[in-house]
Amino acid sequence: MKFYKYQGTGNDFVMIDNRLENFPKNNTKLIESLCDRRFGIGADGLILLENDNSTDFKMVYYNSDGNESSMCGNGGRCLVAFAKSLNVINNEATFIATDGLHNATIDENGIVSLQMKDVNEVKIESEYVFLNTGSPHHVTLVNDLENYSVKENGATIRYSDLYGKVGSNINFVNQISDNHFALRTYERGVEDETLSCGTGATATAIAMNAIGKTNSNAIEINVEGGKLKVTFEKSDKGFEKVFLIGPATFVFEGEIEI
Numbered sequence: 524m525k526f527y528k529y530q531g532t533g534n535d536f537v538m539i540d541n542r543l544e545n546f547p548k549n550n551t552k553l554i555e556s557l558c559d560r561r562f563g564i565g566a567d568g569l570i571l572l573e574n575d576n577s578t579d580f581k582m583v584y585y586n587s588d589g590n591e592s593s594m595c596g597n598g599g600r601c602l603v604a605f606a607k608s609l610n611v612i613n614n615e616a617t618f619i620a621t622d623g624l625h626n627a628t629i630d631e632n633g634i635v636s637l638q639m640k641d642v643n644e645v646k647i648e649s650e651y652v653f654l655n656t657g658s659p660h661h662v663t664l665v666n667d668l669e670n671y672s673v674k675e676n677g678a679t680i681r682y683s684d685l686y687g688k689v690g691s692n693i694n695f696v697n698q699i700s701d702n703h704f705a706l707r708t709y710e711r712g713v714e715d716e717t718l719s720c721g722t723g724a725t726a727t728a729i730a731m732n733a734i735g736k737t738n739s740n741a742i743e744i745n746v747e748g749g750k751l752k753v754t755f756e757k758s759d760k761g762f763e764k765v766f767l768i769g770p771a772t773f774v775f776e777g778e779i780e781i
């Protein structure tokens with residue numbers, strides 16, 4: 524079976540065209556081993572592109588632990604680039620994912636602008652903000668982000684009573700200027716820091732606006748693997764027309780025996 528490797532600001536994925544439905548979707552061990560960085564291809568997640576009756580395609584996302592999970596923003600952007608390479612789309616896409624319908628565009632430089640779900644609930648606590656941008660995100664400001672122990676502190680919060688069995692992704696943030704933030708994320712299902720998290724960048728932009736750290740609705744986020752931009756419109760209902768924007772890049776392709 525053919526596989527394709529893509530990355531979006533360093534968040535990397537194994538992509539498989541499953542339109543013929545020949546991938547063993549319930550084989551958690553297989554997905555985990557394909558994502559293994561020593562014994563497999565190596566990736567933060569695996570994504571299937573499948574047929575959908577009413578949109579261009581369906582996104583099925585698995586974390587590197589082999590379990591199907593909630594929405595992946597960078598993965599969604601990479602899947603749009605993959606769909607274009609397969610001629611499933613041209614420069615615009617509509618696709619269905621676990622959190623609903625997504626619209627996206629891809630330009631000639633491989634920059635993908637992906638519409639994320641509206642966010643109508645933002646829980647603001649003194650030490651953190653919690654919100655769901657397709658995946659659950661805990662967002663907290665820290666000092667000295669460069670030297671911060673993301674894996675250790677992220678795991679402590681992720682497994683704490685705050686989030687129980689379901690857990691959450693944990694984002695540590697530093698403000699650079701009015702509309703510019705640096706972000707490091709501990710990802711649930713990878714159980715480690717990743718170089719970028721798209722739903723995390725989206726959550727961070729909304730959280731920083733919600734707590735008044737910025738009044739901007741066009742926010743730049745530096746992640747360890749590059750730069751992302753998040754734009755949105757704020758209304759009485761919450762945050763709408765939310766877009767995650769950044770590069771999505773093909774890395775290599777190969778064959779796997781299943």
Ligand SMILES: N[C@@H](CCC[C@H](N)C(=O)O)C(=O)O
Nearest residue numbers: 592595596597658720721722
């Ligand atoms: N890397 C992702 C987030 C993927 C889902 C997450 N690990 C979870 O299970 O909640 C992104 O770019 O959004």
